[in-house]
Amino acid sequence: MRNYKGYLIDLDGTMYRGKEKIPAAKRFIEKLQDKKIPFLFVTNNSTQEPQAVVDNLANNFDIHVTRENVYTTALATADYLAGLAKGKKSVYTIGEFGLKKALTDKGFYFEEKNPAYVVVGLDYDVTYHKFELATLAIKRGAKFIGTNADTNLPNERGLVPGAGSIIALVECATQQKATYVGKPEAIIMEKALAKLNLQKDEVIMVGDNYMTDISAGINLGTDTLIVYTGVSTPKQVSQKDIKPTYEVNSLDEWSL
Template identity: 45%
Template sequence: MKKYKGYLIDLDGTTYFGKKRIPTAEKFINELIEAKQPLQFVTNNATKTVDQVVENLNKNYDIKATSDMVYTSTLALIDYLIQNHKGQTVYCVGEEALKGQLKEAGITLVNNANAEVVVQALNRQVDYDDLTIAIQAILKGANFIVTNTDRVIPTEDGFKPSSGALTAFIQYATRVEPVVMGKPFAPIIEGAVKKINLPKESLLLIGDNYDTDIQSGIKAGIDTLLVLTGVTKSQDVSNLPVAPTYVVTNLAEWEI
C-alpha cells in the first residue's frame, strides 16, 4: 500500500449511511484528523451549507471536522461562477442554503427569465412557476449549470427524487444539456484538489459509489479506494469497467 499525503472523502455511504452510523469510518476519519493529515469531505449535496455539514458530522457522528475540511458542489458552483460568469445575473432553482451561499459570495440573484445564468440544485419546495422561469431563461440563451445529477436519495422512507430528476425536467423542456459541478464530473474534484493544495499523485479519493466517486477519481488521475459500505456492492466489483486502485469492505482495513 502506498502512503498518501491527503484524502478526499465522500460523505453519504462512506462516512455515514443516511442516519445510520459507520463506526469504522468514524474511527478512521478521527485518526486522520488527529494525525493532522490533510483531508476534504467532498459531497454533491447542495442542500446543506458548509456549517450545517460540519455540525452534522460533529453532533451526530462524533467526527471532529471543521469548516475548512468541507468542499460541496455549492462551493464548486461558486468557484465556477466566479471564474466563468463573473458579474452575470443568476436565476437559482435551489433551497435557501444554496441561495444564501451564492449571495454571500457576491453573486447577483434575480427572479426573472432575463437571467444570464440558470443554476439548479435539489429543491424540495420547487413549483411549476420556478421551473417555468428557469426554462424561459435558458430558451432565451442563459447558461445552464447544475450542482449535481444524482438521480435518487436513499432515505428511511425509500428512494426520493434527487437533483438530477429536476435537471431532466428542465433539460427535456429546453433540449439544453447543463454543465455539471458534482461527481462524476470534474469541477468538484478540481476544486477540492485546489483547496487541499497537494499534488494529485499524493491524494487518495475514498467513496462508496463507483459511478460517481470512483469514476471522478479515475478521470482526474487520482488513486481511488472503493469502500463497500454504501451503494456499490461486493458482487459488483468484478464487473467494473476500470478497477478502483483499492477495494475494502470497510475503512478498518485501511492503514494511514
C-alpha cells in the first residue's frame, strides 16, 4: 500500500448505506484527519449544497467534516463551465437549488431563449415546459451539459428516476448527446484534483461502486480502492477486465 497525499471518497455505500451507519467509515475519516491527509467527498448529487452534505454526515453518522471536504457534481459542473465560458455566462438549467447556486456563485446568469449553455441535472419538479425550453435552446446552438448519468436513485420506495433519466429525455428530443461531468467521467475527478492541488499519481479514489467510483478513478488514471460495503460485489468485480488497484471488505482493513 502506497502513502497517498490525498483521497477522493464516495459517500453512499462507502461512508453510509442509506440511513445505516458504517462504523469503519467514521474511523477511516478520523484517521485521515489525525494524519492531516487532505480528502474530498466526490458525489454525483447535484441537488444539495455542500453544507447539507456536511450536516447529514454530522447529524446522522457522527462524521464531522467541513464544506471544504465536499465536492458535488454541481460544483464540478460550475467549475467546468467556468473554464469554458470565455465571457459567455448565460445558462438555462433544469435542476435543483444546489446546481443553480453553484452556477450563480461562478457568475452565470439564467437565460431561457438563447443561453450559451443548457445544464440538465436532477429536478424533482421537472415539467414539459422545462424540457421544451431546454430542447429549443440546444437546437439553437447551446452547449448541452449533463451533471451525471445515474439513471436511478435508491430511496425508501425503491429505485426512482435519477438525473440520467431526465438528461436522456433531452438527448432524445434533441438527438444530441450531453457532455457528462459526474462520475464515472474524468471531468469531476480532474476538477477535484485541482481543488486538492495534487496530481493523479498522488491520490486514490475510494468507493463501493465499480461502475461509477472505480471507473471514474480508472478514467482519470489514478489508483483505486473498492470497499465491499455497498453496490458492487467481489464476484462482479472479478469479471471486470480492469480491476481496482486494491480491494477490501471494510475500510478498517486499509492502513494509512
